[in-house]
Amino acid sequence: xxxxxxxxxxxxxxxxxxxxxxxxxxxxxxxxxxxxxxxxxxxxxxxxxxxxxxxxxxxxxxxxxxxxxxxxxxxxxxxxxxxxxxxxxxxxxxxxxxxxxxxxxxxxxxxxxxxxxxxxxxxxxxxxxxxxxxxxxxxxxxxxxxxxxxxxxxxxxxxxxxxxxxxxxxxxxxxxxxxxxxxxxxxxxxxxxxxxxxxxxxxxxxxxxxxxxxxxxxxxxxxxxxxxxxxxxxxxxxxxxxxxxxxxxxxxxxxxxxxxxxxxxxxxxxxxxxxxxxxxxxxxxxxxxxxxxxxxxxxxxxxxxxxxxxxxxxxxxxxxxxxxxxxxxxx
Amino acid sequence: xxxxxxxxxxxxxxxxxxxxxxxxxxxxxxxxxxxxxxxxxxxxxxxxxxxxxxxxxxxxxxxxxxxxxxxxxxxxxxxxxxxxxxxxxxxxxxxxxxxxxxxxxxxxxxxxxxxxxxxxxxxxxxxxxxxxxxxxxxxxxxxxxxxxxxxxxxxxxxxxxxxxxxxxxxxxxxxxxxxxxxxxxxxxxxxxxxxxxxxxxxxxxxxxxxxxxxxxxxxxxxxxxxxxxxxxxxxxxxxxxxxxxxxxxxxxxxxxxxxxxxxxxxxxxxxxxxxxxxxxxxxxxxxxxxxxxxxxxxxxxxxxxxxxxxxxxxxxxxxxxxxxxxxxxxx
Numbered sequence: 001x002x003x004x005x006x007x008x009x010x011x012x013x014x015x016x017x018x019x020x021x022x023x024x025x026x027x028x029x030x031x032x033x034x035x036x037x038x039x040x041x042x043x044x045x046x047x048x049x050x051x052x053x054x055x056x057x058x059x060x061x062x063x064x065x066x067x068x069x070x071x072x073x074x075x076x077x078x079x080x081x082x083x084x085x086x087x088x089x090x091x092x093x094x095x096x097x098x099x100x101x102x103x104x105x106x107x108x109x110x111x112x113x114x115x116x117x118x119x120x121x122x123x124x125x126x127x128x129x130x131x132x133x134x135x136x137x138x139x140x141x142x143x144x145x146x147x148x149x150x151x152x153x154x155x156x157x158x159x160x161x162x163x164x165x166x167x168x169x170x171x172x173x174x175x176x177x178x179x180x181x182x183x184x185x186x187x188x189x190x191x192x193x194x195x196x197x198x199x200x201x202x203x204x205x206x207x208x209x210x211x212x213x214x215x216x217x218x219x220x221x222x223x224x225x226x227x228x229x230x231x232x233x234x235x236x237x238x239x240x241x242x243x244x245x246x247x248x249x250x251x252x253x254x255x256x257x258x259x260x261x262x263x264x265x266x267x268x269x270x271x272x273x274x275x276x277x278x279x280x281x282x283x284x285x286x287x288x289x290x291x292x293x294x295x296x297x298x299x300x301x302x303x304x305x306x307x308x309x310x311x312x313x314x315x316x317x318x319x320x321x322x323x324x325x326x327x328x329x330x331x
Numbered sequence: 332x333x334x335x336x337x338x339x340x341x342x343x344x345x346x347x348x349x350x351x352x353x354x355x356x357x358x359x360x361x362x363x364x365x366x367x368x369x370x371x372x373x374x375x376x377x378x379x380x381x382x383x384x385x386x387x388x389x390x391x392x393x394x395x396x397x398x399x400x401x402x403x404x405x406x407x408x409x410x411x412x413x414x415x416x417x418x419x420x421x422x423x424x425x426x427x428x429x430x431x432x433x434x435x436x437x438x439x440x441x442x443x444x445x446x447x448x449x450x451x452x453x454x455x456x457x458x459x460x461x462x463x464x465x466x467x468x469x470x471x472x473x474x475x476x477x478x479x480x481x482x483x484x485x486x487x488x489x490x491x492x493x494x495x496x497x498x499x500x501x502x503x504x505x506x507x508x509x510x511x512x513x514x515x516x517x518x519x520x521x522x523x524x525x526x527x528x529x530x531x532x533x534x535x536x537x538x539x540x541x542x543x544x545x546x547x548x549x550x551x552x553x554x555x556x557x558x559x560x561x562x563x564x565x566x567x568x569x570x571x572x573x574x575x576x577x578x579x580x581x582x583x584x585x586x587x588x589x590x591x592x593x594x595x596x597x598x599x600x601x602x603x604x605x606x607x608x609x610x611x612x613x614x615x616x617x618x619x620x621x622x623x624x625x626x627x628x629x630x631x632x633x634x635x636x637x638x639x640x641x642x643x644x645x646x647x648x649x650x651x652x653x654x655x656x657x658x659x660x661x662x
Contacts, residue, residue: 228555265593
């Protein structure tokens with residue numbers, strides 16, 4: 001099945017002409033506590049496992065979209081014009097192709113993100129979620145968040161979780177067309193929860209998470225045990241959230257991230273997103289824990305860490321990591 | 332079954348009084364190309380998987396043993412007297428207990444190693460192999476290498492492979508008493524093969540490989556896929572050795588080491604032997620490979636790397652790693 005078939009299905013009977021000058025939307029970025037790692041359908045971004053994330057409040061992407069009189073799209077990202085033939089430009093225009101009411105329609109897209117881009121900070125998650133929300137606003141589709149989550153997933157898997165604040169579970173689903181593979185928000189508030197972004201290394205990552213995922217599934221023997229890991233971790237996380245057991249949450253999130261990186265490390269060629277500074281920071285987190293401070297980390301497809309802790313430990317964590325970028329997911 | 336039962340079985344009818352003043356032996360250290368990781372029997376060091384190593388020629392341990400008139404053993408290691416209540420002293424005297432002809436017999440043991448100790452450089456492998464060889468010499472047991480491999484295994488699993496030079500396979504076996512779990516040498520010479528020891532970090536490791544192995548087996552979900560990894564790797568290595576296909580050898584060894592560390596990384600608490608410098612050195616090896624130099628690494632339970640390459644690339648590898656300690660396994 002093609003992306004275009006899914007979209008035709010969802011947008012059947014929906015308006016295809018804008019009634020406003022531009023659409024506009026914000027979507028938060030999200031940090032997975034149980035990672036999305038491996039696709040069962042490359043075209044539709046259908047995952048091999050369910051996943052669970054926390055959205056980062058006001059950290060994310062704001063996107064404006066309008067139709068323009070031009071023979072090509074115009075994309076502005078963080079005040080920079082993006083070349084349409086760049087890999088980023090190409091990925092975006094190809095996604096927009098799926099939504100043009102007529103093949104000749106061209107868009108102006110302006111996106112502003114207030115998180116450090118790439119380096120595993122889930123910029124594509126909030127980026128595609130904001131774009132889909134902006135399109136929904138622009139064309140007055142009036143879709144529900146479940147449908148928007150499916151559309152966002154077609155742009156980037158983890159974008160399926162960026163339609164909500166708070167804890168979001170992306171159910172892997174089982175349908176061939178992926179209509180049951182979307183996010184939903186969990187009815188849990190945890191105002192004391194803090195997420196700290198620890199930027200250790202900027203610069204382009206050596207391999208996109210899309211390619212890393214594919215190589216891992218294709219070449220890592222250990223990956224065969226990943227679905228079992230996820231099953232256990234999803235259960236542990238859901239129990240920890242209900243019980244507000246922060247240590248269980250942190251332990252599970254850290255172990256799940258390490259296991260994901262373990263599957264990459266055992267791929268061929270090996271994929272190691274950690275830089276020397278990443279190992280140093282992990283050791284620092286473990287030292288802090290030994291001193292009795294409940295702080296855990298998670299790591300995505302990049303060298304940076306995201307620290308998890310509660311408000312009561314914020315001072316101690318900030319003292320150890322003065323450059324930490326603090327987020328209050330429920331702030 | 333107890334270690335003492337195995338030893339009683341092997342040493343039945345063997346002399347128990349020395350006819351010489353001291354026993355003396357050398358055993359090479361060995362670097363596993365397919366790692367021993369996980370025990371099915373903690374007492375007898377029976378492994379969950381077979382493994383395959385290359386011995387490091389004249390790098391290893393030389394051990395002298397004699398009976399002494401004393402109420403306690405005396406252990407000298409690299410010209411340092413070892414406290415008997417230290418963990419190292421205790422491990423050694425407990426092992427010697429298995430061999431004393433009378434409970435009152437006391438030993439003088441003098442060991443000299445010409446490899447950097449601990450930090451995952453297989454010092455216990457050559458240490459226990461040399462000790463068992465020295466005992467065999469001292470008491471004129473006249474055991475064959477297979478039997479000595481079994482005895483060495485009771486001291487440290489990987490010591491079972493340090494009884495031979497060249498490529499050694501440790502068959503995991505299936506017998507409860509472990510009498511079929513021992514090394515044997517493969518009939519392959521590869522004079523061009525080089526192993527370089529890259530010391531990146533000295534100092535005590537945070538966790539012994541014995542404890543790391545146990546924790547991994549007990550807590551890592553990914554470990555369930557390790558035996559499958561080993562099956563594939565053993566086949567690939569044996570094919571590579573027969574075909575003298577160095578790239579296949581290097582690829583398999585590097586991937587196997589990464590997979591072993593992946594199982595540790597996914598244990599709880601995570602075990603990460605890599606230090607920041609380890610990640611830096613891995614990146615350097617990968618850069619060299621991109622430049623067309625066939626060099627691979629393997630890593631044991633420590634932060635240091637062992638580089639694998641052929642004589643033809645020795646100059647280029649030494650230029651990139653000037654501090655490399657070179658070994659010629661068939662030199």
